[in-house]
Every structure is written in C-alpha cells, then in structure tokens.
Amino acid sequence: MKSFVVQSTFVSLLAWITLTVALPQVGSGTVTAKARAATSTARSNTVAQAAGKLYFGSATDNPFLNEDATYKAILSDNTLFGQLSPENAMKWDATEPEQGVFTFTNGDAIVALAQANGQIMRGHNTVWGSQLPSWVSDSGFDNATLISVMQNHVSTVIGHYKGQIDGWDVVNEPFNDDGTLASNVFFETIGPTYIDLALQAARAADPNAKLYINDFNIEGEGAKATAMVNLVSDLKSRGIPIDGIGLESHFILGEIPTTLQAQMEAFTALGVEVAVTELDIRMTLPETDALLAQQQTDYQTVVSACTAVADCVGVTVWEYTDKYSWVPSTFAGQGDADPWDENLEMKPAYDGIIAGFSS
Ligand code: 9MR
Numbered sequence: 001m002k003s004f005v006v007q008s009t010f011v012s013l014l015a016w017i018t019l020t021v022a023l024p025q026v027g028s029g030t031v032t033a034k035a036r037a038a039t040s041t042a043r044s045n046t047v048a049q050a051a052g053k054l055y056f057g058s059a060t061d062n063p064f065l066n067e068d069a070t071y072k073a074i075l076s077d078n079t080l081f082g083q084l085s086p087e088n089a090m091k092w093d094a095t096e097p098e099q100g101v102f103t104f105t106n107g108d109a110i111v112a113l114a115q116a117n118g119q120i121m122r123g124h125n126t127v128w129g130s131q132l133p134s135w136v137s138d139s140g141f142d143n144a145t146l147i148s149v150m151q152n153h154v155s156t157v158i159g160h161y162k163g164q165i166d167g168w169d170v171v172n173e174p175f176n177d178d179g180t181l182a183s184n185v186f187f188e189t190i191g192p193t194y195i196d197l198a199l200q201a202a203r204a205a206d207p208n209a210k211l212y213i214n215d216f217n218i219e220g221e222g223a224k225a226t227a228m229v230n231l232v233s234d235l236k237s238r239g240i241p242i243d244g245i246g247l248e249s250h251f252i253l254g255e256i257p258t259t260l261q262a263q264m265e266a267f268t269a270l271g272v273e274v275a276v277t278e279l280d281i282r283m284t285l286p287e288t289d290a291l292l293a294q295q296q297t298d299y300q301t302v303v304s305a306c307t308a309v310a311d312c313v314g315v316t317v318w319e320y321t322d323k324y325s326w327v328p329s330t331f332a333g334q335g336d337a338d339p340w341d342e343n344l345e346m347k348p349a350y351d352g353i354i355a356g357f358s359s
Helices: 002-022 044-050 062-069 068-073 105-117 142-158 186-189 193-207 223-237 260-266 290-307 348-358
Strands: 055-060 081-084 121-125 165-171 210-215 242-245 251-254 273-284 314-315
Touching: 002 210, 044 055, 044 348, 055 121, 062 068, 062 105, 081 105, 081 314, 105 121, 105 348, 121 142, 121 193, 121 273, 142 165, 142 186, 142 193, 165 193, 186 193, 193 210, 193 223, 210 223, 210 273, 223 260, 260 273, 273 290, 290 314, 290 348
Parallel strands: 055 081, 055 314, 081 121, 121 165, 165 210, 210 242, 242 273, 251 273, 273 314
Antiparallel strands: none
C-alpha cells in the first residue's frame, strides 16, 4: 500500500512535469520551440566571405575550450567561424601578472586552435585601464618608468605573436562617453601621448599586424564617435601608425544606432578599416518570441551595415553562445545576447546574421 502511494505520487509528479513542459506556450510573453530555432542552413563564415568580408568570428576563452567539447567543436568549424578573439587570455593581467614575467600559455592555446582550424586571429588587447595587475595600476611609476613598462609590455606581447595576428586592439577603450580621454594610469601619468607610444611600439613589434583602437559607444554619431574621428585623423596627420577602428557593438535590443553605417563610413573615410569586434545584443529576460524576432532583425541590421561598407573587414560576436556570455553577470536581469542559445543551438539571430551578409 505504502509502495503504491509512493509510486502513484511519483507517477502524478511525472505527469505534472510532462504536462508543464509540453504545454504549448502561446501568445505574447512566451517562447515557442519553433520561434526559438534558426531555420537557415547557410554557414555564417562562408556567407561572410562570399560578401567580400575577411571573416565572421567569435571571442573565446580557455575555461570553456578546456571543459566543453561540444562548444569547442562548433567553434572549430571554419564554415561557421573564420576568426577567433581571446576574450581574456591576452590581456595585461593574463600575460604579465608580475613585472617582466610573461605567461602566454592561454593565448598560445587559442592561437594554436585557430591555426589548426584555418582561422584568423585578432589580438585583444595591450593597453587598457582595466584588467591591469596592481603592479601597474597602483605602482606610482613616474612618467619615464611607465613609458618603458608600457613599451616593454606592448613589444613583448605583440612580438611573441609576430606573424600570427591579423589585427591587434593595441589601445582599448581610450574615451569617456563625452569624448574626453578616459582616466587611467597611462593617461594620468604619460598624458595623451601614451596612445602614440603604444601604437609605435606595436608597429615595431609586428610590422604586418593591423593596429586598431577599439571602443564602445562609438557605433553611432555622437561626441565619442567624433572624438575617435578626431584622434585618428590627428594620428594619421602626425604619421603615427593606425590601421583600424574597432566598433565593439555591445548593443541593447531594439537600440541599434540608426547612424551605424554612416559612422562606419565616417571612420573608413579617414583611410582606416573598421571591424565589428565584440557584437552582442542583450535583452531583458525572459526571452519571448517577439524579443527573439527583434533580435534577429537587430543582428541583420548590424551585419548589413558591415556588408555595405567595403572597408568593414568582419564581424566578431563576443562569445557565440548565451552559455558563456559575460552579459548576465554584468547587467542584472539581462542576457540571451548571442546567436546560439544555452544549449548551443542556433537562434533566430543566426538567421539575421546570414541575411545581413546576403544583403
Ligand atoms: O568578456 C570579458 C569578461 O570575461 C571579463 O570578465 C571582462 C573584464 O573586464 O571583460 C570582458 O570583455 C570586455 C572586453 O575585453 C572589452 N570590451 C568590453 C568587454 C565586455 O565587458
């Protein structure tokens, strides 16, 4: 009797779970299996290259590569991804955690993977106010010492990867939103010429790598984008090496700047290339059919802009899957920003990418 009660409770529980999971969730505010899946059979890097771009790519990080074989297998498919960016492995805190002690193990692993897969590598990044070890940020180094420390870091990291990196984010996020230069130890100690010195050291270390300045909130017209135009034209007029501007493109659903393509054109008119370097489009959770459809449209809008601009060389998503996105831990209640879902299945956003390269 007791066993029957336990068993029947178990069966009821199972039935409840089955019903709850299988019940069709229709109407607004819900997600249906059909609306969740991508329908395209085209391959994202193949269509990017057919559109004249160098690549469609993704950021990646070592913990995920080491622990998730399915994730790694999808990332390694060069019909999907023609380019990799190291999400953290080449940053200052990862590569020179103690002064003069360089560790390249994680970065090397990503470069080796890209080479084995026939994928282009972007380098990210050498000089940035974040993810700095305290021996740099809190050092109190004087001007001459910090210049030498910075030049040594740029030369050693870029030199280590000489010939293996297509484009380097040499200087990362140098601006405030109002277009003034951001306060960080380099700006505060060396002044604005830290940018010149970093770019010159990078050119000397790998003359064939494309040298980029990378930033966010420069994807549409505004004070910050104007400041980037002014900086790059000033660098070029003074003969400081600069080859590209990275538009990070961490967007909010439904808020893609209407001036995105025009801004890319304003940048390329300076004689540099541009790349969409860190694309993701986050939504307020939970996902709904409507939000996924809007996300598809938004991905298409961004990729179409790059397709339309001859000197936009490629599009990189900042992790291809929601499973490993940086977004939820940074923006409470937001997420699902990437074109593959938590189960490594393609979302409607993937169809948007394919359509964007096909436009
Ligand atoms: O995705 C990166 C995350 O894993 C790190 O914790 C974070 C720390 O700053 O950096 C993230 O990547 C950033 C990139 O390096 C520069 N642009 C903004 C990215 C998202 O924060």
